[in-house]
Amino acid sequence: MLRHLGLCALSSLFLLTPLAAKSVEYGDSEFSPSVGQAGKDVIWVPTPDQLVTAMLNAANVTSKDLVYDLGAGDGKIAIAAARQFGATAVGIEYDEKMAALATRNAARAAVQNKVTIIRGDIFKEDFSKASVVTLYLLPDLNLRLRPIILKMKPGTRVVSHAFDMAEWEPDQRIETESANGYMWIVPASVAGSWTLEVAGFSQPIELQLSQSFQIVNGSMMLDGKKLMIDTGRMRGDQLRFSVKRPSGQVLSFEGRIAGGKLSGRMQPMSDPLNVSGKLVKAAR
Numbered sequence: 001m002l003r004h005l006g007l008c009a010l011s012s013l014f015l016l017t018p019l020a021a022k023s024v025e026y027g028d029s030e031f032s033p034s035v036g037q038a039g040k041d042v043i044w045v046p047t048p049d050q051l052v053t054a055m056l057n058a059a060n061v062t063s064k065d066l067v068y069d070l071g072a073g074d075g076k077i078a079i080a081a082a083r084q085f086g087a088t089a090v091g092i093e094y095d096e097k098m099a100a101l102a103t104r105n106a107a108r109a110a111v112q113n114k115v116t117i118i119r120g121d122i123f124k125e126d127f128s129k130a131s132v133v134t135l136y137l138l139p140d141l142n143l144r145l146r147p148i149i150l151k152m153k154p155g156t157r158v159v160s161h162a163f164d165m166a167e168w169e170p171d172q173r174i175e176t177e178s179a180n181g182y183m184w185i186v187p188a189s190v191a192g193s194w195t196l197e198v199a200g201f202s203q204p205i206e207l208q209l210s211q212s213f214q215i216v217n218g219s220m221m222l223d224g225k226k227l228m229i230d231t232g233r234m235r236g237d238q239l240r241f242s243v244k245r246p247s248g249q250v251l252s253f254e255g256r257i258a259g260g261k262l263s264g265r266m267q268p269m270s271d272p273l274n275v276s277g278k279l280v281k282a283a284r
């Protein structure tokens with residue numbers, strides 16, 4: 001079954017990249033790569049230019065970002081991140097000739113000061129400092145990377161050409177005429193018991209939160225009543241949720257988590273209230 005999935009995924013690497021042949025331009029007199037050539041864990045097929053731009057746009061890449069392309073091939077994603085978006089970029093590529101070609105391509109594109117190509121294994125190299133991670137791998141490789149990615153700084157954006165992250169739903173789908181992708185934002189950990197002080201409320205509010213990736217569920221104790229959390233969601237370190245009071249009034253919370261502290265605004269529609277609180281007990 002897994003083998004079948006792997007073969008399907010491999011063929012989709014080809015099917016989803018009809019413009020792939022164009023990228024042979026990225027070869028040079030020293031080395032001309034062939035689309036579909038073997039790689040350590042996945043073959044080389046370049047991402048079409050249109051999707052490269054769409055992926056970097058979806059990740060909102062700016063000159064402040066450090067972009068890591070895991071399995072960099074000829075370096076085109078790292079080069080585009082530097083050339084079109086002004087980012088600093090690192091490509092990790094296992095194949096020695098591809099890594100050398102990517103380095104020469106970066107120099108030809110005049111972004112050698114912004115692009116570094118590391119000849120290495122994406123499962124051994126440290127990419128924890130990245131603010132944006134780009135992938136065009138295979139479903140099982142995305143799943144191997146998922147726990148590593150989820151430990152990265154909340155707010156790190158991850159974009160993947162073609163392949164998803166199974167139960168971790170994307171925050172955005174990326175569609176172009178030639179190929180599609182996904183974008184995720186690494187969520188902060190919020191699961192646990194929280195006590196919130198709310199201006200205007202005599203009693204602190206108790207929050208019990210559970211979390212599945214960016215989706216947050218749980219309850220809020222307010223005035224002795226347990227209110228269930230509706231549409232709770234993390235976007236990096238930003239938490240949003242709403243609860244409905246027995247009167248029908250909807251309270252919306254919007255805030256930020258940093259160092260075990262939560263601060264934000266509770267909006268009973270008319271008059272936003274400042275809310276701040278701390279994590280009492282993290283969920284295991």
Ligand SMILES: C[S@@+](CC[C@H](N)C(=O)[O-])C[C@H]1O[C@@H](n2cnc3c(N)ncnc32)[C@H](O)[C@@H]1O
Binds near residue numbers: 074075094
């Ligand atoms: C499908 S290509 C994608 C290339 C590039 N990221 C793009 O989208 O145009 C995957 C690349 O990953 C490289 N690769 C495979 N396994 C790797 C590993 N364990 N570590 C680093 N690179 C790897 C392959 O040599 C190939 O160049």
